Amino acid sequence: MPAPVDFLGLLDDQDRRALExxxxxxxxxxxxxxLAEGQVPDRVVLLRAGHVKIVASGxxxxxxxLTFRGPGALLGEQAVVDGxxxxxxxxxxxxxxxxxxxxxxxxxxLDERPRICLALVALLSRRLRDSDRRLVQFATSDTxxxxxxxxxxxxxxxGRPDDEGGLHIDLPLTQEDLAGWTGASxxxxxxxxxxxxxxxxxxxxxxxxxxxxxxxxxxxxx
Numbered sequence: 720m721p722a723p724v725d726f727l728g729l730l731d732d733q734d735r736r737a738l739e740x741x742x743x744x745x746x747x748x749x750x751x752x753x754l755a756e757g758q759v760p761d762r763v764v765l766l767r768a769g770h771v772k773i774v775a776s777g778x779x780x781x782x783x784x785l786t787f788r789g790p791g792a793l794l795g796e797q798a799v800v801d802g803x804x805x806x807x808x809x810x811x812x813x814x815x816x817x818x819x820x821x822x823x824x825x826x827x828x829l830d831e832r833p834r835i836c837l838a839l840v841a842l843l844s845r846r847l848r849d850s851d852r853r854l855v856q857f858a859t860s861d862t863x864x865x866x867x868x869x870x871x872x873x874x875x876x877x878g879r880p881d882d883e884g885g886l887h888i889d890l891p892l893t894q895e896d897l898a899g900w901t902g903a904s905x906x907x908x909x910x911x912x913x914x915x916x917x918x919x920x921x922x923x924x925x926x927x928x929x930x931x932x933x934x935x936x937x938x939x940x941x
Contacts, residue, residue: 725791729838742818747811756808760798769815775807784900866911868940891926
């Protein structure tokens with residue numbers, strides 16, 4: 720599956736300069752909350768460098784990881800468009816460089832550039848379609864299959880070839896993040912990773928995962 724199209728990639732040079740002119744540069748450190756769940760949608764954020772995780776609270780208050788976003792991604796746009804409180808929060812997983820644009824200014828930016836507004840709708844539609852497909856996939860998989868599916872997605876979106884023919888996942892991911900994203904317990908996720916290491920499908924370290932056999936993971940993911 721190809722890497723997702725980022726919002727910045729939809730803009731030509733003129734639109735990119737116009738967006739930079741109405742935004743304010745900000746930085747965030749690893750673990751810092753950038754947008755909060757339930758917050759009034761007062762701004763959007765455009766990532767320039769670094770990665771974040773999109774999180775929501777489960778019924779028991781446990782953090783659920785919905786997805787990850789990287790450079791070029793637009794954050795908080797859905798709440799700004801529909802005016803509802805934010806349905807999820809955004810947390811930096813590494814140092815982040817970003818552009819912050821007030822909600823009213825961003826809406827005016829879209830009004831003045833209809834082609835960008837249509838592109839944003841198409842991007843949101845693609846995200847929804849991808850989400851629906853993965854819900855079906857997860858409903859029919861065990862924990863090992865779900866972890867495999869997440870690792871395949873990470874390789875597609877953040878994989879970097881290493882010198883030994885593997886794919887290093889360029890994202891400082893913890894086992895807690897992977898468990899929350901997979902919808903499994905930390906113990907079940909750790910067990911799945913142990914099985915994959917035993918099969919030499921992956922090599923893991925502290926905040927580090929390298930996939931040695933992507934095709935095996937694709938087959939197991941279904």
